[in-house]
Amino acid sequence: MDPDIRKHLLRDEGEVIVDEVRHHWVAFVRPVLETVLGMLLLVSSAYVPVEIGWLPLLLALAVFLHAAWIALREHRDRFVITNMRVFRVHGVLSQNLATMPLSRILDITVVKPLHGRILGFGHFCFESAAQEQGLRDIRYVGQPDQRDLAIQRVVQRSGLRGPRVN
Numbered sequence: 199m200d201p202d203i204r205k206h207l208l209r210d211e212g213e214v215i216v217d218e219v220r221h222h223w224v225a226f227v228r229p230v231l232e233t234v235l236g237m238l239l240l241v242s243s244a245y246v247p248v249e250i251g252w253l254p255l256l257l258a259l260a261v262f263l264h265a266a267w268i269a270l271r272e273h274r275d276r277f278v279i280t281n282m283r284v285f286r287v288h289g290v291l292s293q294n295l296a297t298m299p300l301s302r303i304l305d306i307t308v309v310k311p312l313h314g315r316i317l318g319f320g321h322f323c324f325e326s327a328a329q330e331q332g333l334r335d336i337r338y339v340g341q342p343d344q345r346d347l348a349i350q351r352v353v354q355r356s357g358l359r360g361p362r363v364n
Contacts, residue, residue, distance in 0.1 A: 201274050201287045206295060208282065217348050219277040222319035222340040226272060232265035277322075277336045279349055281356065284324075286333050296333045300353050302326045308342045322346070 207213045239258035243251050267290070275288035285297035303326055310320035320342030324333050339345055 201276055201293065203276060203278055203287060206278075206285060206287065206297075207280065211282065213280050213282045215278060215280055216352055217279040217345060219279070219336070219339055219345060221272050221275060221338040222317070224314075224317055224319055225338040226269055229265040229269040229272070232261050232268070236261035236265065272338075277339070279345070279352060281352055284333060284349065286336065298324065298326060298333050300356055303349070303353065306346060306349060308346050310342060314342075 203215065203218055207215070236258045239254045239261060243254035243258070246254060270290050271288075274290055275286070277286045278284065283297055283299045284303070285295060287293060287295050303324060305325035307323040307325070308320050309323065314320050319338050319340050322336040322339055322342065322345075324336070326333075
């Protein structure tokens with residue numbers, strides 16, 4: 199169920215993937231906790247009167263479906279850095295694609311909350327000329343410092359800022 203990132207590349211123009219960013223494992227903690235709650239609801243159905251035994255089963259099913267939806271949504275959310283642009287592909291039933299050429303990236307803010315610093319994740323906030331786009335906030339990025347450096351290297355090598363580095 200991985201999104202097909204390669205179909206979005208401009209191969210004729212020589213675009214190549216520098217990095218494909220999946221969500222850090224922390225983004226999956228909520229669906230795991232919801233699954234545990236669903237299991238508890240299933241177990242509790244054995245201890246309730248028979249007349250209402252269907253209620254915990256129904257609640258467990260709803261919790262399992264919600265957890266699966268969140269896990270699938272997080273799994274299908276990808277942020278891609280290429281030699282020409284950055285783009286994000288996300289969505290379960292419908293797919294959204296947001297793209298930004300490297301030349302439009304004005305600033306990248308890397309936010310690393312305390313628990314993110316401990317667990318190795320952070321959030322990106324892209325500043326560009328057009329503030330409302332699907333690439334403004336990228337959450338739960340593993341190894342945020344290395345990923346930020348990768349973007350900075352690509353921007354530098356493209357000659358968009360400062361002297362070109364070979």
